[in-house]
Amino acid sequence: MTSRARTAIAVMAAGALVALAGCGGEEATAAEGGADGGSSAGGESVELTVSLFGTFGMEEAGLFDQYEEENPGVTISYETTQGEDTYWPALLTKLNAGSGASDIQGIEVARIRTATTELADKWVDLTQTEAADQLGEYAQFKQDAATTEDGAVVGLGTDIGPTGICYRTDLLEEAGLPTDPDELAAQMGSWEDYLALGEQYKASAPEGSAWTDSAGGLYNAIISTESEIYYDEAGELVYDSNPAVKAAFDLSAQAAADDLTAKFAQFEDPEWNPGFGNGAFATIACPSWMLGYIKGQAGDEGSGKWGVTSLPGGAAGNWGGAYLGVPASSENQEEAVKLAMWLTAPEQQEKVFAAGGNFPSNTTAIDAVADTTDEYFSDAPIGQIFGDIAKNAPTQILGPDDGVLKNEITNALLTIEVNDVDPETAWTSAQRAIDNQLG
Numbered sequence: 001m002t003s004r005a006r007t008a009i010a011v012m013a014a015g016a017l018v019a020l021a022g023c024g025g026e027e028a029t030a031a032e033g034g035a036d037g038g039s040s041a042g043g044e045s046v047e048l049t050v051s052l053f054g055t056f057g058m059e060e061a062g063l064f065d066q067y068e069e070e071n072p073g074v075t076i077s078y079e080t081t082q083g084e085d086t087y088w089p090a091l092l093t094k095l096n097a098g099s100g101a102s103d104i105q106g107i108e109v110a111r112i113r114t115a116t117t118e119l120a121d122k123w124v125d126l127t128q129t130e131a132a133d134q135l136g137e138y139a140q141f142k143q144d145a146a147t148t149e150d151g152a153v154v155g156l157g158t159d160i161g162p163t164g165i166c167y168r169t170d171l172l173e174e175a176g177l178p179t180d181p182d183e184l185a186a187q188m189g190s191w192e193d194y195l196a197l198g199e200q201y202k203a204s205a206p207e208g209s210a211w212t213d214s215a216g217g218l219y220n221a222i223i224s225t226e227s228e229i230y231y232d233e234a235g236e237l238v239y240d241s242n243p244a245v246k247a248a249f250d251l252s253a254q255a256a257a258d259d260l261t262a263k264f265a266q267f268e269d270p271e272w273n274p275g276f277g278n279g280a281f282a283t284i285a286c287p288s289w290m291l292g293y294i295k296g297q298a299g300d301e302g303s304g305k306w307g308v309t310s311l312p313g314g315a316a317g318n319w320g321g322a323y324l325g326v327p328a329s330s331e332n333q334e335e336a337v338k339l340a341m342w343l344t345a346p347e348q349q350e351k352v353f354a355a356g357g358n359f360p361s362n363t364t365a366i367d368a369v370a371d372t373t374d375e376y377f378s379d380a381p382i383g384q385i386f387g388d389i390a391k392n393a394p395t396q397i398l399g400p401d402d403g404v405l406k407n408e409i410t411n412a413l414l415t416i417e418v419n420d421v422d423p424e425t426a427w428t429s430a431q432r433a434i435d436n437q438l439g
Helices: 003-007 016-022 063-070 084-097 109-116 130-137 140-145 169-174 181-186 191-204 215-223 243-257 272-278 290-298 333-343 346-356 363-368 382-392 402-419 423-438
Strands: 046-053 074-081 104-108 156-168 210-212 281-287 306-309 317-325
Touching: 046 084, 046 333, 063 074, 063 333, 063 346, 074 084, 074 333, 084 104, 084 402, 104 109, 104 333, 109 140, 109 317, 109 402, 130 156, 130 333, 140 156, 156 169, 156 290, 156 333, 156 346, 156 382, 181 306, 191 210, 191 243, 215 243, 215 281, 215 317, 215 402, 243 402, 243 423, 272 290, 281 290, 281 317, 290 306, 290 346, 306 382, 317 333, 346 363, 402 423
Parallel strands: 046 074, 046 104, 210 281
Antiparallel strands: 104 317, 156 281, 156 306, 156 317
16 A cells, blocks of 8 residues: 555545445454453463553443453553543653553554554554454454554554434423434534524523533534545645635534533533533534443433434534554563454454444444444434444545644634634634644
8 A cells, every 4th residue: 555545544434334244354263352362371460551541431341350350360450541632642752762651552543643654663563463363354444544554553443433413302302302313313404404403402491501512522523524634635734725624613613602512622621521411511423432421421310311313414424433552662462462352353342332332343343233222322223323324424534643633623612612712713823723733
């Protein structure tokens, strides 16, 4: 694959999942778990450290405990950082120092291009391990994104992020809006319709409740439906000339200026988490991995009060997804690879989806979850909803600084919400901040 082609790695290919069954190879025995798949070498005890960000769903699904039970002598020490923006700089410091990183580290999809280029030598090449036999089991675009120009693979795919809209059925009902997912979708024929519905909600909303949580979250959902975002296929930076980026910014800025948002910084504002349970917002752009997060924040009292529907106009988008990589500095590389293989094998990806909604990237698991429903989300057919979105989402082009660009643009939107900054001034400030960071 050429350098130019690798820059145009697909994060989510339109129609690609339709033929995914042909992408996978035979399942590696080691990946299926059990003592033969992950017990410590020579029967000696080993402690494996795992550092992730946000909610990968593995702990919630009991996978770490299960692996320890099935592999005597293996102990897993797990930690997670809520914000990826905090997690990644800390990981960079450790990788560049050659020490301090965990045996397994999560890599967010917006960082994978950096991981395969600037940091390629900081990771174990999985093609040179027993994980090589498992690489063919993931959606091709997912594996390609983790492949360097020289053919090394730095990570095993965990989830992908087909995106819909999650909403509070009780709040919408109180405001006189439809709660059935199909009826709600019918009133959201476009993003403009979504904002117009928000105006209706604002007029009759319970006190203290906004239409959506944040302008930044709205922006990420809108832009998730695009193929070319921050970089073009040649690897050139095009965010400031791409009309899709500016249109997504303008719509999100409009929502902020019209007081349709709760003015939260996602994953950072201390009031954002309680907002899921206290009714601070009625809708939220919702990648499949957000389902588990909502359950964790809204708790048992939120069960049956949430629903899921498609994006406005039936648009299909992908927001997020991640990988598990083994740093080259790990002193337990062989055992860490075995654990990463097991965690991303189909049986485990199915369990993670059932527990938290993180949509599988393993092709066998994708087929297996098609009929999944979720009682917490009013018995929504989440397997079908997110599966259909995944099949129709566009190819996205990844660049080395996608994370930087996204963060600066969403930060600019936050200034509109919190400080009443003029939208055009905020856009100019975002461009300036991006220029300063990228040089």
